[in-house]
Amino acid sequence: MDEQNPVVEDFGRQDESDLSIGEPKDAAAGITGVRVAMQRSLSHMGPKRTAQTLLKLNQADGFDCMSCAWPDPDPENRHTAEFCENGAKAVAEEATKARATPAFFADHSIAELDAHDELWLGQQGRITHPMVKRPGASHYEPIDWDDAFAMIGDQLRSLDSPDEAIFYTSGRASNEAAFTYQTFIRAFGTNNLPDCSNMCHESTSVALAESIGIGKGSVSLRDMYDADLIIIAGQNPGTNHPRMLSALETAKRRGATIIDVNPLREAGLVNFRNPQKPRGVIGGGTDLTDLHLPVRINGDLALFQAIGSLLVEWDAIDHAFVTEHTNGFEAWAEHVSAVDWSVVEHATGLERELIVRAAELIRDSSATIWCWAMGITQHRNGVATIKEIANLALVRGDIGKRGAGLCPVRGHSNVQGDRTMGIWERSPDWFLDNMEREFGFEVPREHGLDTVDSIRAMRDGKASFFMGLGGNFLHAAPDTSVTADAMRRTAMTVQISTKLNRSHLVTGETALILPTLGRTEKDRQASGEQFISVEDSMSAVHASRGPLEPASTHLRSEVAIVTGIAEATLQGRHGIDWAGMREDYDRIREHISRVVPGCEDYTAKVDRPGGFVLPHPPRDSRTFTTDSGKAEIAVSPLEVIEVPEGHLLLQSLRSHDQFNTTIYGLSDRYRGIEDGRRVVMVHRRDIKRLGLRPDQIVDLVGYWPDDDVERIAPRFRVVDYDTPLGTAAAYYPETNPLVPLDSTAEHSNTPTSKAVIVRLVPSDAVPDTAEGADGSQDRTGSDDSHKAHPEPSQLS
C-alpha cells in the first residue's frame, strides 16, 4: 500500500497531562484494596445501600457478582464478605445513587455528551426512562415503553430479510433473559447473534470443542485446591478475577507450585495479601508465583511446543491415557520434536533454561491445572495456542483427574451461561432441533454473523438494524472509526442498558435507549418477585436475587423488555406465550429444562443453595464427544509475527480501575499509573533505541499494510515499564482504534487485541494541521517508515 489515509480516533479523549507515574507494586489486595472498595461503595451508594448490597453479594440467598465469572466456594465455605475490591466497585457502579433523567438528556445534546470521556459518562448514573433520538434530532427525548416497542417492531417488520438485523449480547445478561432473547431472534428468523464472546474466549470455545468435544473448562474450585501445579498464562487475576487469588493461596498452602506466563510481572501473581487472613493484613501475605516466564507477546505457541518437545524427549507422557483416549499423538510428537530452538528463543524472548525449568515442573507434577485468558485468546494464532495447551494437558493425562484440567477463565459474569442458553451465531443443530421441538416454529439453520462480520454487514449496508442486550458495542469492538461509521449507517440502533455509554452517542438514524434493572435490584412481575440464574466459569449454575429497590419506577427487567419487543414484532406469529414467560420466569425455566441438556428440573436445581453443576463429559467420565469419540491432539504450524524495524508489538489490556469499557476511576494502582489512562508502557531500552524519552507524548500509529488507512491513536505518554523488548502495552478501549477489523484470529475471528504492530511518533513532531470534518488529521509526509517492511513470516 503506497498511500494510506490517516484516521485519528479520539472519542471524548482525556488529557494526558495529569498523569502520575510511580513504581509498580509487588503485592495485591491487602488493606488498601478494602479501603478503596469501601470508599467507592460509600461515595456512590451511601452507608445503607452499601450494607444492603455487600452483605448479599455472592451469598446463597443473595445476588451473583455482576463483574467476572470466577466461581463461588460451596455455600458452607463462604465468608460474610465473599467479594473482592473490584466486585465491590462493580456493585457501586450499578447501585449508585446518581441518575441520568430526562432532564439530564434535555440539558445535554448528544454532541455535547460525545465530547466527554467514558468515566464522565458513567458518572452520570443510572438511566431512568426509555429515551429516543428521532431522525435528525440533536437530543434524546423520553418515550413510552409501548411506543418504543412498536417502533422497533415496525422497523424489524419493514426489513427485506430478518438477516438485515443484528442482535448483540453482552455477558451480563441472565440465563432467563438470554434464553428468551435467542428464542425471539430465531422466531423472528435469523441467527445473527454476535456476542462479546466473539471478542473474548471464542478462540477457547473453538479450540476446546475440536480438541476435547466441549468448549468449556474441565475443572472445579475443588480441583484448584488439590492441584500440584497451576499454570496461569495470559491472565491478570489480581485485577480481573481477584478472588482467584484466594483459591491460589489455598492451593499454594496445600503445596501447589505456580507458573505465571506473562510478558508483564503482574502484582497479583507475585504476592497476595488476603484481607480475610491475619497474614494478609499484618504479615507479608502469600507469595504465589514460583516461576515467572516473561514471554514475548504472542510467543506462547512456541513456548508450549518447546515444552511439548521436552516432555516427548523425557518420555514424560501418560501413555495409558494417550492410547485409550486420544488421536494424533505420533504426528504431534514428531512435529514438536522438530521444533527449532532458535525460533523458540526468538519468538518467546525466553532463555532455554527457563523453558526447561518450566517443563521439569510439568514433568514432575502429579496433577496440573492449565489456566488462560485474553493474553492467549486475542491473537491470530489463539486457537492454535489453546489446542497446544490442550495437547499438553492430554499427553499428561490431566483431564478428568482430581486436581488437574483445563481452566479457561471467563470474563463477564454470565458469558458462559449465555452461550449455554443459545446466544451463538453458530448454535449446533441439536440445539436448534430442540428449539424447534419445543416451540414449533421453523428455526433458521444458516449460521449468523459474529461480531466482526456484523460490523462488515453494517458497513456494507447489508444490515440496517442493531440491538444490544447490554454491552457497549462501539467501544468494545475493534477499529473504532470503522465500527462508528458502520453504526451510523444503520436505520435504527437499540441499546438495552443500565448506564450511559458511547454506543448511545454513535447511533443509527433512530436510536433507542431501553433502561433495565441490574443484578442488585428486585425484579417484580405479575406473579410476584422473580429470581434469575447464571453460570460461572466452572459450569456451576445458581440463582441470583437483587436486594435493592429499582433505580427508577420506569425500569423494566431484561426479560420484560425482550418479551415486549417480541410481542410488538411477531404480533402473535408462532403463538409463543411471551406474556406468560414475563409474568413468571419459572415458565422460561420450564422451556430451558426441555431445550438445554443437563437443565432438566431447572427451577428446583438452580434454586437450591449453591445451585448445580452442568455435565462435562471429559471432566466427568473422560468421554470425548468429538467426531472420532477421542480427544484430538492437534498439530499446529508455528508462525512468528515479525515486527518491522522501528515498530513494537502492542497489547491492549485492562487497568485495575475499569470493567471493560466502563471506567471506574483513574487508578491502576498495581502498575503505579495514576490519574490518567493515555499511557504506553515500553521497555527502557526500546525507548532509547527508538530515539524517545520517558514521559514524552507520542501518537500510536498502526501498521497494517492491507488497507488504505493509517490508524492513529493520538497523545499517549511513554512510560518506562518492564515489558519484553520489542513489545508495548496500553489500555483498552483507548487502543481499539488501532486494531484493524480484518486482523482476527484464525478459525475464531476474534480481534487480535493483544498483538497490534505500532510505531510511536512524537506528538509534538506532528504538524498540528487542520482537522478534517471527520476528525482526521492530515499527516501525509510525517513518516513513511511503515512501507517496505517484510510480511509476517511462516517459519514451519
Ligand SMILES: Nc1nc2c(c(=O)[nH]1)N[C@H]1C(S)=C(S)[C@@H](COP(=O)(O)OP(=O)(O)OC[C@H]3O[C@@H](n4cnc5c(=O)[nH]c(N)nc54)[C@H](O)[C@@H]3O)O[C@H]1N2
Ligand atoms: N475488574 C475487572 N474484571 C474483569 C474485567 C474488567 O475489565 N475489569 N473484564 C472481564 C472480562 S470480559 C474478561 S475477558 C476478563 C479479562 O481478564 P484478563 O485476560 O486477565 O484481562 P487483560 O487485562 O486483557 O489481561 C490479559 C493479560 O494477558 C497478558 N498478555 C498480553 N499478551 C500476552 C501474550 O501474548 N502472552 C501471554 N502469555 N500473556 C499476554 C497481559 O500482560 C495481561 O496480564 O476479565 C473479566 N473481569
Ligand SMILES: Nc1nc2c(c(=O)[nH]1)N[C@H]1C(S)=C(S)[C@@H](COP(=O)(O)OP(=O)(O)OC[C@H]3O[C@@H](n4cnc5c(=O)[nH]c(N)nc54)[C@H](O)[C@@H]3O)O[C@H]1N2
Ligand atoms: N482492544 C481490546 N478490545 C477488547 C478487549 C481487549 O482486551 N482489548 N476485550 C474484549 C472483551 S474480552 C470483551 S468481553 C468485550 C466487552 O464488550 P461489552 O460486553 O460490549 O462491553 P462492556 O464494557 O462490558 O459493557 C458495558 C455496558 O453494559 C451495560 N450494562 C451493564 N450492566 C448491565 C445489565 O445488567 N444489563 C444490561 N442490559 N446492560 C448492562 C452498561 O450500559 C455498560 O455501559 O470487549 C472486547 N474488546
Ligand code: SF4
Ligand atoms: S472475583 Fe469476580 S465475581 Fe468474585 S467478587 Fe471479585 S469481581 Fe466479583
Ligand SMILES: [Mo]
Ligand atoms: Mo471478555
